Amino acid sequence: MAVSGQQRRPVVVLYERIADALRDGTYPPGSTLPSEPRLATELGVSRPALREALLLLQEDGLLSVRRGVGRTVNDSPPQRGYERLRPLEELLSNGAQQGAVRVRPLLRTVEEPTDFTTQQLLAPAGAELRFWESVLAGAGVAAALSQEWAAPDDVLERAHPAFADALRSPGAPGGSMLAVLVGASVGVPLTGHGGVTATLLGQRRGEQLDRAPDTPAVLVTQVVRVGDTPVLAAKQMLPTGAPALPVLQSN
Known part of the structure; x- marks a missing residue:
């Protein structure tokens, strides 16, 4: 999965540099990383930024901390990117500790293209796009806010008529739009591209997720x-x- 090159925090860039070094064998599996001062010097970064990146690498399973030894490279680090196209509610349910994560629809409407959809869906001015906004929640706690847009109906009729029909089905709004797409795509090859950006929720999204606006x-x-x-x-x-x-992806 490609990572967006825009608005990336320095820690995110540093995370990627170290992850790439782990994967290309610069620091082989089972080896011990240099001390923080030495590694910060080698990478030309500050120790606070390095420490935060190392903690993220530990959380993601690339590194382990051994008392008296230091940080070691795990033998089988997880791969990067999406293994296959899967609905977000399914992915989050796999990572949830207390039951399945379900989709709660907030809005199902049709809207004109935004800057994002004009760029990503190549939608012309004046087009009508189906827009779904949902909260994904598990055990009564909001886990994610999802906003999804489908290409204009005339585009879907040419490229993927089964998806167009599924979106018009009365039962379609029960899950995410991606779940509808995956369900309508038996025998239809799909490709996906994604980006990841660190940010803050902001006022509106914070209210929708019942979190403070400055929540990372x-x-x-x-x-x-x-x-x-x-x-x-x-x-x-x-x-x-x-x-x-x-976020796993086969080679």
């Missing part, structure tokens, strides 16, 4: 295509404390 969050953007045609675009906001989101 991860913004995941997705675009799904049939061939060269984008059929779905999404923004997924996951605040601190959300269930773990696995």
